[in-house]
Amino acid sequence: MKERYEFHVDSLRYLDEQGYALGDLPEVAEDTDRLLSAYANMVLARTFDTKVIALQRTGQCGTYPSVLGHEVIGTAIGQSMAKDDVLVPYYRDQAAQILRGVTLTELLLYWGGDERGSAWAHCPQDLPIAVPIATQCCHAVGVGTAFRIRGEHRAVVCCLGDGATSKGDFLESVNLAGAWHLPVVFVVNNNQWAISTPRSLQSACETIAQKAISGGLPGHVVDGNDYFAVTEALETALDRARHGKGATVIEAVTYRLGDHTTADDATRYRSAEELKHAWERDGVKRMQNYLHREGFWDAEREQALQADCKGLVETAVKAYLATQPEPPTAIIDYLFETLPAALQAQRDRLVAGAGGEQ
Amino acid sequence: MTDVTLIEAVNMALAWEMAHDETVVVLGEDVATNGGVFRATVGLRERFGYKRVMDTPLAENLIAGTAVGMAAQGLKPVAEFQFMGFIYAGMDQMICHAARMRNRTRGRLHCPAVFRAPFGGGIHAPEHHSESTEALFAHIPGLRVVIPSSPQRAYGLLLAAIRNPDPVVFLEPKRIYRAVTQAVEDNGEALPLDTCFTLREGEDVTLISWGASLVETLAAADQLAVQGVSAEVIDVATISPLDRETLLCSVAKTGRAVIVHEACRNGGVGAEIAASLAEGAFLDLQAPVVRVTGYDTVMPYYRNEQVYLPQVADVVQAVEQVIAL
Numbered sequence: 001m002k003e004r005y006e007f008h009v010d011s012l013r014y015l016d017e018q019g020y021a022l023g024d025l026p027e028v029a030e031d032t033d034r035l036l037s038a039y040a041n042m043v044l045a046r047t048f049d050t051k052v053i054a055l056q057r058t059g060q061c062g063t064y065p066s067v068l069g070h071e072v073i074g075t076a077i078g079q080s081m082a083k084d085d086v087l088v089p090y091y092r093d094q095a096a097q098i099l100r101g102v103t104l105t106e107l108l109l110y111w112g113g114d115e116r117g118s119a120w121a122h123c124p125q126d127l128p129i130a131v132p133i134a135t136q137c138c139h140a141v142g143v144g145t146a147f148r149i150r151g152e153h154r155a156v157v158c159c160l161g162d163g164a165t166s167k168g169d170f171l172e173s174v175n176l177a178g179a180w181h182l183p184v185v186f187v188v189n190n191n192q193w194a195i196s197t198p199r200s201l202q203s204a205c206e207t208i209a210q211k212a213i214s215g216g217l218p219g220h221v222v223d224g225n226d227y228f229a230v231t232e233a234l235e236t237a238l239d240r241a242r243h244g245k246g247a248t249v250i251e252a253v254t255y256r257l258g259d260h261t262t263a264d265d266a267t268r269y270r271s272a273e274e275l276k277h278a279w280e281r282d283g284v285k286r287m288q289n290y291l292h293r294e295g296f297w298d299a300e301r302e303q304a305l306q307a308d309c310k311g312l313v314e315t316a317v318k319a320y321l322a323t324q325p326e327p328p329t330a331i332i333d334y335l336f337e338t339l340p341a342a343l344q345a346q347r348d349r350l351v352a353g354a355g356g357e358q
Numbered sequence: 359m360t361d362v363t364l365i366e367a368v369n370m371a372l373a374w375e376m377a378h379d380e381t382v383v384v385l386g387e388d389v390a391t392n393g394g395v396f397r398a399t400v401g402l403r404e405r406f407g408y409k410r411v412m413d414t415p416l417a418e419n420l421i422a423g424t425a426v427g428m429a430a431q432g433l434k435p436v437a438e439f440q441f442m443g444f445i446y447a448g449m450d451q452m453i454c455h456a457a458r459m460r461n462r463t464r465g466r467l468h469c470p471a472v473f474r475a476p477f478g479g480g481i482h483a484p485e486h487h488s489e490s491t492e493a494l495f496a497h498i499p500g501l502r503v504v505i506p507s508s509p510q511r512a513y514g515l516l517l518a519a520i521r522n523p524d525p526v527v528f529l530e531p532k533r534i535y536r537a538v539t540q541a542v543e544d545n546g547e548a549l550p551l552d553t554c555f556t557l558r559e560g561e562d563v564t565l566i567s568w569g570a571s572l573v574e575t576l577a578a579a580d581q582l583a584v585q586g587v588s589a590e591v592i593d594v595a596t597i598s599p600l601d602r603e604t605l606l607c608s609v610a611k612t613g614r615a616v617i618v619h620e621a622c623r624n625g626g627v628g629a630e631i632a633a634s635l636a637e638g639a640f641l642d643l644q645a646p647v648v649r650v651t652g653y654d655t656v657m658p659y660y661r662n663e664q665v666y667l668p669q670v671a672d673v674v675q676a677v678e679q680v681i682a683l
Binding site: 330342 | 383409412423426428429431432455459463464465466468502600601
């Protein structure tokens with residue numbers, strides 16, 4: 001036994017709420033193109049979000065979880081990952097998925113009730129969105145184990161929310177990632193709310209990042225609305241993962257600016273004042289302020305970007321709305337590689353258009 | 359050809375497939391250094407190394423979910439659950455992810471995983487070690503549920519399960535792990551899935567069973583033969599998806615069916631088979647389909663487990679009942 005066991009959780013922040021640098025910025029600040037691409041992706045994700053909610057309100061899309069307030073985290077993830085890394089997303093990772101190559105039309109198909117929305121071609125090894133909370137953490141360590149078995153220098157990024165960190169799936173996966181030294185980066189979008197349950201009721205832990213310590217992993221808290229902080233933490237963690245130095249937990253602190261989903265009404269459980277305060281810390285505006293102040297951005301460019309994003313979204317929406325549903329047989333044809341004889345009669349009924357087993 | 363027990367046949371199949379397919383990996387509690395609590399994986403770590411034979415932390419949900427992630431990467435994980443009584447924590451992953459990965463991604467990813475677990479009573483085990491809850495898995499679209507009843511079928515069906523590109527729940531009747539030995543040729547030949555095996559042909563009644571209950575079912579058939587009743591005995595083997603065709607053909611011939619299973623009756627796989635026979639062979643049936651099953655109660659501790667388990671006399675009595683009609 002040691003006399004005392006000591007652990008620590010560090011925190012990272014580079015910008016204040018108005019987008020002023022608090023000190024020296026990390027290396028990524030030198031890469032203007034990357035900063036401009038990052039901001040463009042945040043605006044695209046936000047434009048897309050507004051549109052999908054409008055589609056849902058008019059009966060043209062299913063229940064949808066808003067990405068509002070998570071654009072910075074997703075964008076930093078999408079930019080930091082290498083193409084052959086694997087993303088294991090939850091359902092608020094639109095900004096990351098767009099950068100991975102999932103098309104806006106595919107995202108619309110998914111939320112519009114069409115399985116083809118997860119059949120994307122551009123990042124074929126990325127896992128589909130996991131709806132049951134935290135279950136994807138176990139998949140992430142499985143993917144990481146496959147990399148380790150094959151001796152590949154690739155990393156897995158696993159995304160989850162603050163509510164997910166209360167589940168065994170997360171804790172079991174963090175534990176395995178430590179024990180097996182796996183190349184996994186867990187990114188916790190701590191947006192303060194799990195539907196109506198506030199962060200304070202989720203856990204008495206001062207930070208979520210400290211849950212990493214239970215698995216023998218480093219845990220970091222970063223300002224999730226600070227592009228530089230999230231990017232720096234991710235780059236460091238991904239580098240560790242790819243070089244056999246093991247897993248990391250990053251708690252990215254943000255605020256869910258929208259309802260949980262379009263089926264939720266957050267005014268039932270949180271105050272307008274709290275929401276107003278959260279908007280003052282908005283990471284997209286903060287990024288814009290930074291770029292403006294550095295001379296990389298102006299009103300004209302902003303206008304052009306907004307128009308571009310609207311155009312991209314409109315094109316995707318058109319393609320989505322023009323996509324015909326799959327034939328009825330599709331509901332059974334992808335269950336197994338080869339249709340078992342036992343299901344043939346049910347498939348025949350689908351072909352005959354009966355619409356159900358009799 | 360060597361005479362082996364059912365558990366040795368499981369080990370042989372694992373070793374064969376690991377030697378011939380480097381994407382096959384084994385994971386579970388105590389499977390590597392210890393070779394598994396029933397010794398199903400003994401010797402594999404020595405032959406194939408720690409990278410392919412992995413002792414996991416004690417977390418069944420994690421074992422199932424990790425297998426899903428590995429499978430998404432093109433590995434063929436064979437995950438062991440120490441006893442069926444502990445598999446439930448892993449069912450979330452099997453139902454929500456393993457069974458759906460292919461369908462959800464329209465074939466972009468799939469889940470060629472095998473989830474192995476010993477199940478059933480009769481070995482004087484502690485609480486939670488003796489249940490037969492195969493029906494829970496049979497109800498899930500996208501999962502195959504396979505149950506061997508002999509060393510030969512354990513070998514051939516496990517090879518088929520590992521090679522199958524979709525998830526298979528492979529339930530091993532531990533009561534007959536070491537009950538008998540049988541000559542099994544270690545030649546890598548798989549048996550077909552989704553197919554019943556007719557163990558014995560007969561004319562008067564069809565006895566339908568799977569797993570360890572076939573011991574009592576076959577003994578009953580012997581006894582009935584002495585009484586002049588010719589019983590056909592069918593080993594269902596893959597309880598989902600179900601080979602209804604073989605069952606219907608047999609009943610078309612015999613006109614009578616008795617289903618024998620260790621699991622409790624309510625909502626059991628026997629009910630699905632009985633309903634299928636009622637739908638597909640009603641005009642062939644000369645008597646109602648009868649089930650001989652465990653009771654609709656909690657599996658008793660072992661002093662009373664024989665009270666719960668279907669016995670040879672129960673099967674004989676059921677046949678006499680349907681023959682009398």
